[in-house]
Amino acid sequence: MNEPNSPVHDDELHAFVDGELPADRREAVTAFLAANPEQAATVAAWQAQAESIRARYGAVADEPVPARFNLDALMREGGERRGPWRTWAAAAVIAAFMVGGGTGWMARGATAAAPSSSGSITADALEAHQLYVVEVRHPVEVPGNERDHMTAWLSKRLGYAQQIPDLQSLGLKLVGGRLLPGPTGAAAMYMYEGPSGERFTLYCAKTTTPESALRFREGSGDRFAAVTWVSDKAAYVVSGPSERARLEQVSKAIYDQVEKAGWKKS
Amino acid sequence: MVKGGGLATFRQAVEATIPALRRYARALTRDADLADDLVQDTLVRALRSEHLFHGGEIRSWLYTILTNLNRNRLRSLARRPLLSPIEENDAPDLAGPEAGGRDIERALATLVDEQRDALLLVVLEGLTYREVAEVQGVPIGTVMSRLARARVQIKSYLDGERPALRRVK
Numbered sequence: 001m002n003e004p005n006s007p008v009h010d011d012e013l014h015a016f017v018d019g020e021l022p023a024d025r026r027e028a029v030t031a032f033l034a035a036n037p038e039q040a041a042t043v044a045a046w047q048a049q050a051e052s053i054r055a056r057y058g059a060v061a062d063e064p065v066p067a068r069f070n071l072d073a074l075m076r077e078g079g080e081r082r083g084p085w086r087t088w089a090a091a092a093v094i095a096a097f098m099v100g101g102g103t104g105w106m107a108r109g110a111t112a113a114a115p116s117s118s119g120s121i122t123a124d125a126l127e128a129h130q131l132y133v134v135e136v137r138h139p140v141e142v143p144g145n146e147r148d149h150m151t152a153w154l155s156k157r158l159g160y161a162q163q164i165p166d167l168q169s170l171g172l173k174l175v176g177g178r179l180l181p182g183p184t185g186a187a188a189m190y191m192y193e194g195p196s197g198e199r200f201t202l203y204c205a206k207t208t209t210p211e212s213a214l215r216f217r218e219g220s221g222d223r224f225a226a227v228t229w230v231s232d233k234a235a236y237v238v239s240g241p242s243e244r245a246r247l248e249q250v251s252k253a254i255y256d257q258v259e260k261a262g263w264k265k266s
Numbered sequence: 267m268v269k270g271g272g273l274a275t276f277r278q279a280v281e282a283t284i285p286a287l288r289r290y291a292r293a294l295t296r297d298a299d300l301a302d303d304l305v306q307d308t309l310v311r312a313l314r315s316e317h318l319f320h321g322g323e324i325r326s327w328l329y330t331i332l333t334n335l336n337r338n339r340l341r342s343l344a345r346r347p348l349l350s351p352i353e354e355n356d357a358p359d360l361a362g363p364e365a366g367g368r369d370i371e372r373a374l375a376t377l378v379d380e381q382r383d384a385l386l387l388v389v390l391e392g393l394t395y396r397e398v399a400e401v402q403g404v405p406i407g408t409v410m411s412r413l414a415r416a417r418v419q420i421k422s423y424l425d426g427e428r429p430a431l432r433r434v435k
Contacts, residue, residue: 011410014417018388020395046417049424050389052370053293057390060289068306069284071277075313134338136307171318195318196330197311197338223341241334243403 008032013039017046121183122217122228125203125237128180128189129224133199140176140191150177154188159206160234165257167192170250172200183207183235192250200240200250207235214251218242227251231259279324280312286325286391287332293386294336296371304339308332329391330401333383340379373423381416384409 008029015021016029033040067073132139142150147164155162157179164174172192180187182205190202212230225242228235236258238251287308291301308331374382380402387393387401399406 010414014410014413015395018395018413042421045421045424049370049373049417049420052367053374053386053389056367056370057289057293060292061285063285063288065284065288066302068302069309071281071309071313074306074309130341134341173318195315196327197315197334223337241403246403 013043014046017043017050121203121205121207121209121235122226122237124183124187125189125201125228126217126224126226126239128203129201129226129239132178132189132191133201139199141178143176144174146176147174154179154186157186158182158188158204159185162188162204163257164190165202165254167200167250167253170253171195172250175199198241200238200247202254203235203237203239205235206233208233209235214248214255216244216248229255276316276324280309280328283325283328284309287328290329290386290391291332291336293374293390294332294382296375300339304332304335307335311335323397326393326397326400329387329393333387333401336383337379369424370420373420376423377416377419381412381419384412385416385420388413 006028008025012021012025012029016026021029033043142153151162151164154177164177167174172194175191175193177188177190180189180203184206187203187205189204192200192202194200207230209230211232212228214227214229217226217228223242224239225244225247226237226239227247228237230236236254238247238254240247240250284305287305288301291304291308292298295301295304308328311331312328374386377385383402384398387398388395393401395406395409398409402409402412
């Protein structure tokens with residue numbers, strides 16, 4: 001790719017430290033460092049950082065593996081772990097309800113008459129997404145294997161026919177769904193999970209806002225993002241990790257299924 | 267490669283990765299109990315999602331799960347605005363072999379999550395840039411810039427710390 005004599009790029013200095021430099025550039029980089037003491041000192045500092053990190057944590061891999069990681073036992077017990085993390089994860093959820101919910105979320109019932117914009121629906125959906133995707137044991141109220149029951153229940157509560165999208169072709173399994181307070185009554189949230197544990201949610205609610213095409217929106221702290229659209233008096237918000245290409249792929253698959261099925265709003 | 271080998275091979279490959287996962291989790295969380303909880307959740311997820319694994323590098327896949335679970339953990343922590351952890355760095359470090367370890371630990375704590383993930387996967391776990399790009403679901407260029415920012419941040423943290431320590435002495 002690079003000529004042996006082309007100027008040395010910063011990326012190559014990192015590659016040099018990490019042993020990723022192609023053999024034909026090693027000489028050039030070594031010569032560059034010999035001639036530039038300032039860069040040589042920086043590279044030495046990076047190497048020292050790496051060595052400190054390895055010195056600090058490397059030995060963990062040599063420790064005997066604790067018995068709790070016996071895979072057969074983990075399968076048998078289904079991973080029901082009750083460590084301190086579990087406790088504070090639950091505490092975090094309660095705190096979130098009190099902090100976020102006390103002022104906005106739970107109080108929404110009182111202001112249900114206020115007009116809702118698709119922006120505020122997106123914010124609601126992202127908030128719900130953030131709240132529930134961290135749940136390991138109780139992410140949903142109805143598990144994904146009770147699809148028919150869930151469809152009937154949520155169709156009744158939301159007042160229009162729900163058809164829960166199937167995203168298996170994208171490697172996403174339906175975890176399940178739950179009922180939530182929406183802008184004008186009930187809302188439904190369906191959760192999907194991919195092979196690496198990444199989760200997406202679809203939030204559906206009736207709305208009075210005008211039809212709109214798909215819109216992309218970054219969440220707070222750029223960890224999640226959402227794609228929103230309004231079709232036939234219902235809003236749809238797909239939330240997930242903020243990797244735009246993947247999120248758009250998932251959203252379009254949902255959009256296609258929803259539009260093809262022509263969900264009936266009565 | 268795993269498909270042909272069947273269940274036993276899959277399990278063996280997962281099992282063989284546990285020591286490395288524990289090391290990575292320890293550096294990510296800098297807390298032994300949290301780290302092992304994270305590893306356990308990773309293993310449970312992996313075993314449950316075995317049918318979703320369609321070949322490829324099991325090790326990278328496990329690193330991906332662990333990285334995502336840790337992000338979820340930090341996310342739920344971030345939602346507790348009133349309960350911020352109490353830093354113990356009011357007490358000056360003493361010189362000695364422990365001091366350097368604690369310096370790097372604190373320096374890691376100041377990094378943006380994605381930058382810390384990238385740096386640890388490269389220098390501690392020995393993943394290639396390409397593998398880290400897969401784990402993080404971003405282009406290699408993004409991995410490079412995360413790595414570069416992490417290194418700049420650690421260097422300035424350590425450079426800033428040392429004069430303070432000298433004054434204490």
